[in-house]
Amino acid sequence: xxxxxxxxxxxxxxxxxxxxxxxxxxxxxxLIFGAFVASLxxxxxxVFATIYKAAFGSWFSWQNTxxxxxxxxxxxxxxxxxxxxxxxxxxxEGAILLGGLAAAVAGIHLAxxxxxxxxxxxxxxxxxxxxLWIGFCGVMRSYRGVNETISSLLLVYLAVTIFDHLVDGPLxxxxxxxxxxxxxIDENFKIGNIPGADMHWGLVVGCLACLAAALYMRVTxxxxxxxxxxxxxxxxxxxGLPVGRMxxxxxxxxxxxxxxxxxxxxxxxxGRASGALHVGYGFMGILVAFLxxxxxxxxxxxxxxxxxxxxxxxxxxxxxxxPDATAIVLQGIVFLSILTCETLYGRAGALFRWMMPGxxxxxxx
Amino acid sequence: MxxxxxxxxxxxxxxxxxxxxxxxxxxxxxxxxSFHALLxxxxxxxxxxxxxxxxxxQPDAGRIEIDAxxxxxxxxxxxxxxxxxxxxxxxxLVPNMTVAENLVTSKFTGSWIIDWRREVRDLDDxxxxxxxxxxxxxxxxxxxxxxxQKVEILKQLFLGHHILILDEPTSVLTLEEADELFGMLRQRxxxxxxxxxxxxxxxxxxxxxxxxxxxxxxxxxxxRGSVQEFTSDDLAHHMVxxxxxxxxxxxxxxxxxxxxxxxxxxxVRSDKGxxxxxxxxxxxxxxxxxxxxxxxxxxxxxxxxxxxxxRQATTGSVEVHGARYHATRHEMLEHGVFxxxxxxxxxxxxxxxxxxxxxxxxxxDQPPLCRRRWVLSRDRMKSxxxxxxxxxxIKAANVDVPIEQLSGGNVQRTxxxxxxxxxxxxxxxxxxxxxxxxxxxxxxxxxxxxxRNRGAAVLMVSEDxxxxxxxxxxxxxxxxxxxxxxxxxxxxxxQVIGRHMTGGHHAxxx
Ligand SMILES: Nc1ncnc2c1ncn2[C@@H]1O[C@H](COP(=O)(O)OP(=O)(O)OP(=O)(O)O)[C@@H](O)[C@H]1O
Ligand SMILES: [Mg+2]
Numbered sequence: 001x002x003x004x005x006x007x008x009x010x011x012x013x014x015x016x017x018x019x020x021x022x023x024x025x026x027x028x029x030x031l032i033f034g035a036f037v038a039s040l041x042x043x044x045x046x047v048f049a050t051i052y053k054a055a056f057g058s059w060f061s062w063q064n065t066x067x068x069x070x071x072x073x074x075x076x077x078x079x080x081x082x083x084x085x086x087x088x089x090x091x092x093e094g095a096i097l098l099g100g101l102a103a104a105v106a107g108i109h110l111a112x113x114x115x116x117x118x119x120x121x122x123x124x125x126x127x128x129x130x131x132l133w134i135g136f137c138g139v140m141r142s143y144r145g146v147n148e149t150i151s152s153l154l155l156v157y158l159a160v161t162i163f164d165h166l167v168d169g170p171l172x173x174x175x176x177x178x179x180x181x182x183x184x185i186d187e188n189f190k191i192g193n194i195p196g197a198d199m200h201w202g203l204v205v206g207c208l209a210c211l212a213a214a215l216y217m218r219v220t221x222x223x224x225x226x227x228x229x230x231x232x233x234x235x236x237x238x239x240g241l242p243v244g245r246m247x248x249x250x251x252x253x254x255x256x257x258x259x260x261x262x263x264x265x266x267x268x269x270x271g272r273a274s275g276a277l278h279v280g281y282g283f284m285g286i287l288v289a290f291l292x293x294x295x296x297x298x299x300x301x302x303x304x305x306x307x308x309x310x311x312x313x314x315x316x317x318x319x320x321x322x323p324d325a326t327a328i329v330l331q332g333i334v335f336l337s338i339l340t341c342e343t344l345y346g347r348a349g350a351l352f353r354w355m356m357p358g359x360x361x362x363x364x365x
Numbered sequence: 366m367x368x369x370x371x372x373x374x375x376x377x378x379x380x381x382x383x384x385x386x387x388x389x390x391x392x393x394x395x396x397x398x399s400f401h402a403l404l405x406x407x408x409x410x411x412x413x414x415x416x417x418x419x420x421x422x423q424p425d426a427g428r429i430e431i432d433a434x435x436x437x438x439x440x441x442x443x444x445x446x447x448x449x450x451x452x453x454x455x456x457x458l459v460p461n462m463t464v465a466e467n468l469v470t471s472k473f474t475g476s477w478i479i480d481w482r483r484e485v486r487d488l489d490d491x492x493x494x495x496x497x498x499x500x501x502x503x504x505x506x507x508x509x510x511x512x513x514q515k516v517e518i519l520k521q522l523f524l525g526h527h528i529l530i531l532d533e534p535t536s537v538l539t540l541e542e543a544d545e546l547f548g549m550l551r552q553r554x555x556x557x558x559x560x561x562x563x564x565x566x567x568x569x570x571x572x573x574x575x576x577x578x579x580x581x582x583x584x585x586x587x588x589r590g591s592v593q594e595f596t597s598d599d600l601a602h603h604m605v606x607x608x609x610x611x612x613x614x615x616x617x618x619x620x621x622x623x624x625x626x627x628x629x630x631x632x633v634r635s636d637k638g639x640x641x642x643x644x645x646x647x648x649x650x651x652x653x654x655x656x657x658x659x660x661x662x663x664x665x666x667x668x669x670x671x672x673x674x675x676r677q678a679t680t681g682s683v684e685v686h687g688a689r690y691h692a693t694r695h696e697m698l699e700h701g702v703f704x705x706x707x708x709x710x711x712x713x714x715x716x717x718x719x720x721x722x723x724x725x726x727x728x729x730d731q732p733p734l735c736r737r738r739w740v741l742s743r744d745r746m747k748s749x750x751x752x753x754x755x756x757x758x759i760k761a762a763n764v765d766v767p768i769e770q771l772s773g774g775n776v777q778r779t780x781x782x783x784x785x786x787x788x789x790x791x792x793x794x795x796x797x798x799x800x801x802x803x804x805x806x807x808x809x810x811x812x813x814x815x816x817r818n819r820g821a822a823v824l825m826v827s828e829d830x831x832x833x834x835x836x837x838x839x840x841x842x843x844x845x846x847x848x849x850x851x852x853x854x855x856x857x858x859x860q861v862i863g864r865h866m867t868g869g870h871h872a873x874x875x
Contacts, residue, residue: 080585221730221741228726231715238704238713239692239726 005320009192018293025341029334038331042320054315055308063198069307070199071096073206074261075285076292076299078134078254082148083294085230085250089137092258093282094159095097095130099259101163102129104273105171107185118189123263130259131252133159138251142244147253154232160278167273181274191268200258200268202261206300209257213296226250257308258282284310306331371433372397372528372560373418373449378427379584380413382770385762387413388424389584395528397432398557400550402571402592405581406604406802407774408760411564414581415530419451420444431528443464450526452517452534456708460506464499468523491523496545507636509661518546532564533773533800539875540830542660542862547574566802568597580604605804614811616817621650621838624687625791625822626672631681633667640679641667643846647824651790654813654823656837656854660866664846665795665826672793672824673704675712677764685791697846698731699789701821703847705797709780716769721750723768724783747847757782773800781809789816794825798832810836830859 034044078092103126111120133155140146164180170260173183191201217223227235229243236243262277270276288306313327314323373395380388387410395401415466416422418429420438428435431447438444444451458467459552462805469484474794485501492498499508499515508516513532524545553559563575571578572592579589580603588595588603635641641664649655659665670676672683674692683690685700696702706712714723725746728734734749735741743799750764761771761780768776777800784792794813798806813836819822827833833840833854840857842850842865850859865871 218741219741221735224722224725224729224741227718227722230716231717232711234675234711236725237675237692237714238706240674240692240697242693242859 015160019297019339022291022293022338025257025337026181026334028341029330029337032333032337033330036333037107037320037322037326040322047274047316047320047322050315050319051309051312054312056135059320061311065304065308066203067199067307068310069177069303070202070206071261071265071281072094072284072288072306073203073299074208074257074264075281076208076215076288076303077206077285077296078130078258078261078282079289080190080292080294080296080299081248081254081257082134082138082247083230084217084226085247086137086233087141087247087250088149089152089251089254090149090153090286091134091137091156091159091282092235092254092285093278093280094152095133095255095258096262096282097159097163098133098262099130100262100266100277101128101136101166101171101182101264101273102126102259107189107267108183111186113186115188118186119191119267122185122189122267122300123260125268126263127256127260130262131256132254134258135252138248140234141251142247156282163273163278167275170275173272176272179274185266186271187271189267190271191264194301200264202264202268205260205264206303210296210299232350236344239243258285284331287331288337292334309334369460370397371395371430372399373562374428374433375414375418375429376428376430378414378417378424378429380410380417380422380424383762386830388427388585390427391581391584391586393562393586395560395562395590396577397560398554400554400561400575400580402575403562403581404566404571404600404604407778407800407805408772409581409604409802410584411581412532412772413584415451415532415562415564418444418530419449445524445526446473448526449528449530450516450521450524451530452521453533455533456513456517456711457560458505458513458516458520461504463502463504464508465501467505467516468501468520471520471524488523491767492519495519495522496549497542497757498552503637509666512662515542523560527558527561528560530562530564533566534563544573544817550574559750566800566806568600568803571600572597572603582606584868601803604802613807613809614814614818616838617813619652619818621653621821623651625649625651625685626793626824627684628668628672629682629684631668631671632679632681633664633671633676634679635664635667641679641846642671644681645843645846647841647848649822649824651820651822652826652834654817654818654825656833656840657824657826657843658840658862658866659826659828659843660834662830663843667841668843669706669793669795669826673706692711694730702787703727703784703787703789703792705781705784705794707796709797710769710773710776713780714768714776717767719765720754720759720768720771720779721747721764723779724764726752727783728788746784753782755784756786774802774805777801778805781812785812785816789819789821790817792816792821792823792825794823794827797825798827798829809841830862834859842866 037044037047054061056062075092075096078095079089082089103122106122106125107118110121134152137148137152139157140151141148167182168180171182172180193200194204217226224243226246228239228248229241233243241316261281265277266273284306288299288302289304291302309327309330313324316326317324371394373393375391375393378388378391391410391414393414405776412617413422413833419423420440420443421546422446429438430436431449434814436447440597441819447763462470465485465488468488469479478540488501497515499519505513518534547570550559550561554561563570565571575592578592578595578600579586580600581587582604626649631642631645632640633642638691657665667676671678672692684721685696685702690696704713710716711780729741734745747764754764757778759782768779771779778813792813797809797813813823825833825836837854840852840854840862841848842862844865846867850862
């Protein structure tokens, strides 16, 4: 378990060093992915051009990309914020599902109330349930020393089971015969689109959350304390900082972000909780957070890139007859490249130092 | 064997880190079979020189010859190939692995399979010939600093290097251990099997073991010669240059006041799950320094970790100024509790954060650094840091460098500046002078004494008996998790203390 956490650690680097590692990792992924499509007999340059066109080529594709990025931003915060304290939370998916479900339940039960009350209540319900779900990992970590990576992952399975049971059982809308789902939420509570665009307000909420997180980390003494505890828990304890409580709080907040992602999906896109929530936003959020090196502002850019890759999947299938998993393969390659480069930056430092003059970190045996 | 033949010859070596000149045309001649001491102030460039030789840092200019052949040393692996090894100032062992695993995997053999049974047998055999023993199956993370240092030294000898660089290796060894270690190294140098370059701040070691000494100041070798040619005043003078040594604050005569720290019946478990502190009772009054003597690994570390809030006690209680104490930030602030830990880079700093940030760890959540509880003022943080850097003479390019780029002694000064600059009422120190130059040692002793004179209750664990004798009002000896001996420093007898430190009291008390 220790080893797993060690591999999943992002070394703290200056902004320049971080950008450098990310650039190397992305180039490496492009190389490997190019070789992969070439081996399928397809022109890699053509594929890259198509991805670009499908993701960022027109206002239409931008809208597609951005609406895919919206849930990823919040899902990534569920990984990136705890990571600031050295925690590796990979169970955001569970918080998204249950957050979405809670929002749907709130949306059904509060029907009739004015939207100004109902919509916030529904979002708060989602965030609360998501927060408690991941917060529980923090509690187990603080009080019992249970590894948060493992516990959050295992809790995903529990969340899926609870979700399926409720949506297919007590909460099922029997009038919807096509697939199991809850009743629809009150139409009034639905969140509309950003004027002039085919995207809902979730994108704005996500960006604001990232901004707030970045500001909090940078400006407030509490954020400063988090940097200390994340950088060296022993030192934090010797300074009397409540490291255990900080772990729980950051898990609560991260989980709330993921729960909010689920609630927004329900309130803005689906209108009800169903299996359509369970499409791996939580897991893609892990990729986004690592790509962003857990920097809340970089999360926005990383989510757009990842959303763009996902958006190009359809076109790749149609134009090149590539399997529909191709986009997932690319995302997987990016993830592995990031981890590899992070690890190599610390270990096989000589190679990197040779490539980048002026090391930021003191060389040590 | 020609004794003037150079095992290691460094000529006109220069190295800058950004604006900092770490080395400027430094020359060093390490004769084959000699025991050579390298002295210098904190930040003089000693470690940098050593790291150039070992291939961890690439010099900007100059040449390095090993056994009369010019070598370009790109990595520690290459240095190992030419027979050069180094014991680092900061530990370089893998904490999660056991001592045996650390030793065996350090061998650079490049083979795919390790025959563990044979390796461990070889290792046992090797260790039986060494002057001190360590538990081969213990994970390194559970060892105290002194024990780790022993493993580092064992590792180098195990690797069979014939040129050995030791960067402040004995800071946390007892006198006996250090003597034993150097005695053994000395024997080997006299037989011509080994050449030793010893970086140290302890003049005692220099005079007792070294034959040749070089002094670095601001990256240049300013004096060299055989040890007999120098007095300790000469050496100190060469190290600090014109500025001279600070005078140590004298102990003021005063009676101890109210109870500062009160420890009752404390039992603490170590990482290995055994009781490291087995029922300790201790009172430290304000205005007194209580020194805890003992060989490292007898529970001192665990005791201090409880006081610092880094470890939970199994049973027993700690009180500060008569109130229960749980090492929360609020209590630390209210009672003015501060720490000078050993290995400050690992235990009291965040390596990747800047010098200014590290200096703000105590005050970042109070005014003036923090306004209206929610806004941290970076400007005030920096200006306060600049002030402390000047006051405590911390050497750094500016306050925005990551603290890990500072020299070992300057990291120590940083933590000192942070912990001693606010109103200290209770001070817990652990080997506070580990790795400091003569000037800084005098300064820190002064600071601790001044804090005591102002009425602070000071608990100090140290493995340097001289330091304890000089500073303490009372000395307590810790052995196998218990306090076995207590004496007023004025009446203390080194021999008796030494006997208690090694468990000799069993014989006398029965
Ligand atoms: N990697 C680095 N990056 C930037 N500056 C560095 C680096 N390594 C060393 N320095 C600077 O070079 C100078 C010399 O450092 P060095 O570690 O050689 O000192 P030292 O003589 O070993 O001191 P000490 O007795 O405190 O260990 C210091 O001012 C230090 O801040
Ligand atoms: Mg040094």
